[in-house]
Amino acid sequence: MWRIAVIPGDGIGPEVTTEALRTLREVAPDVEPDLLDHINADRFLASGTALSDQDFARVQRCEGALFGAVGDPRVTDPGYARDVLLRLRFDLDLYVNHRPTRLLHDRLSPLRDPARRALDCMVVRENTEGLYVGVGGAVRPGTVHETAIDTEVSTYRGVSRAMEFAFARAARSVCLVDKANAVPHNGSLWQRCFGEAAARHPEVATRHLYVDAAVMELVRDPTEFDVIVANNAHGDVLSDLTAQLAGGPGIAASANLNPRTGFALCEPLHGSAPGLTGTGSANPVAAVLSAALLLDCAGRTEEAETIRSAVRRTVADLRCTPDLGGTLTTAQAASAIRQAL
Amino acid sequence: MWRIAVIPGDGIGPEVTTEALRTLREVAPDVEPDLLDHINADRFLASGTALSDQDFARVQRCEGALFGAVGDPRVTDPGYARDVLLRLRFDLDLYVNHRPTRLLHDRLSPLRDPARRALDCMVVRENTEGLYVGVGGAVRPGTVHETAIDTEVSTYRGVSRAMEFAFARAARSVCLVDKANAVPHNGSLWQRCFGEAAARHPEVATRHLYVDAAVMELVRDPTEFDVIVANNAHGDVLSDLTAQLAGGPGIAASANLNPRTGFALCEPLHGSAPGLTGTGSANPVAAVLSAALLLDCAGRTEEAETIRSAVRRTVADLRCTPDLGGTLTTAQAASAIRQAL
């Protein structure tokens, strides 16, 4: 028995999570989902919190979680993401966000030069510190004298453990991306931890780029990169960029992971996409690949690969949704994947 | 007489700045350059500061500045950028960094879809606040208990004035890019100032994107964007991304501007490129277009357009350096531009 919390969330979240769970069940019949489908915008609007302490305890009793998306046009409070997703990341201490990114099919690349299309890289993002800590405030808020302050906080322990994960996963090289020339204190801690991890892993080649240069290089030639390690804020941007270079939000999955406890919360990179909700055109691939990533994180690589290979074949055959060049609906595309398992 | 400080800096900085100044002189014979070629890495290494108070006073006495690049492999202290470039931005109160970006020629776009190549947008970056303030420190630095702190600070005055510039420049629309869902206090101030500016400019369409989504959208279809307004750190990344989508660092210019005093410091987006130094292959276009931008900022649009149109013609005719598909050296490419004036 493999107990997994399932949090479909809002918008297209439930539509794609249902398909992901069905697919997961086919390859892993021992999965026992604990469905938390009340964690959503309705509840946040009604009570100011979508994820209660009881919910949190339920998630914690599982071995992993499959997450859909949170976000709703009716929710104007940007604190909603913090209430649900950021809380799970922080309180479950899911200190690594990793986003393996591979081009699924040549036609999906936005790049002109065929030699530069086939990226296969992984962004390792520190997931519990940095600018995301939520520490700050405002002086005289709402007036013309307002000063707003947010704090970027990194600790040696926090950076080192993310760094160790990055180096352990690298097949060829690790590229540190930071902005030490403008943000000195966090920058120098990151560079120190990078140097120390590099010394522990002399077999891994290293490289350093400032974040602005990294973005340029990724667009110029993403095939140059293997593992990219970055802080929470930079990792957010870099992994969305690599996802776009690999075919867009419809196919990108990410794992929020604590490598020590083994707990992983896997989620598609896309949001709740209110405009697509109910149209049947949402792409289930990112959610299905999130289920594969959940298997990976549980050490079940073979079952994960079964899903990934089915996805690759259906996408190659155009048995997919319109955003990937196909004509299928969400349900049809997902059932094509299941037939290809 | 038009007095301009010229700070060539390091690496290819002097090579391209010389050409930019020559070009500027052709169209604006009244230019009176004040050459500060001692502001460089040698001096920083020797004395710990490259820009002295006297230098600063000299720059301040000018009406604008042409900047090359600072950076040298021998300088390991990331504070070098703060000592020179960030000091000039902060102490001259150059609160807007604007980077108009237009695709110079179709062949330079990295994008596959011809309909999405011809971007023509401008990133308006707040240039004196945010994460760049340098306020922070470290607790127990150098130990395994280190905590590093940097502070992101925005003020109503600072955000509003950048916002006003963005809306005043917009031909069609302004897109606010922020990360209010993760960085709440700065995020909410930016959103308030955006709303207020939008109310003052009802003729301008508005849009909002989180920075991760903005990066994806820019790669997907940069032609959607007109003016993008963002804080210092986001603006840094977004403008390098738009530059890459428009043909790379070799052709991107930016202005650091105080719209009230009229002082502008214009610079190529590229760095000192130590690997290219002395090879004669550095592309002078970004520096030459920086000179054009300096003319623009001085209200001399016609002369600026003369330079830009010469650049466009030489690039179209492949009379340019190898990075743009030509075979010319720095000096040859620059003299081709001058012949085309």
Ligand SMILES: CC(C)[C@H](C(=O)O)[C@@H](O)C(=O)O
């Ligand atoms: C050198 C560095 C501090 C600078 C910045 O980040 O502002 C540069 O990247 C730029 O964009 O002009």
Ligand SMILES: CC(C)[C@H](C(=O)O)[C@@H](O)C(=O)O
């Ligand atoms: C919703 C948001 C706070 C979140 C983030 O920035 O971490 C999302 O963009 C992501 O990358 O998972």
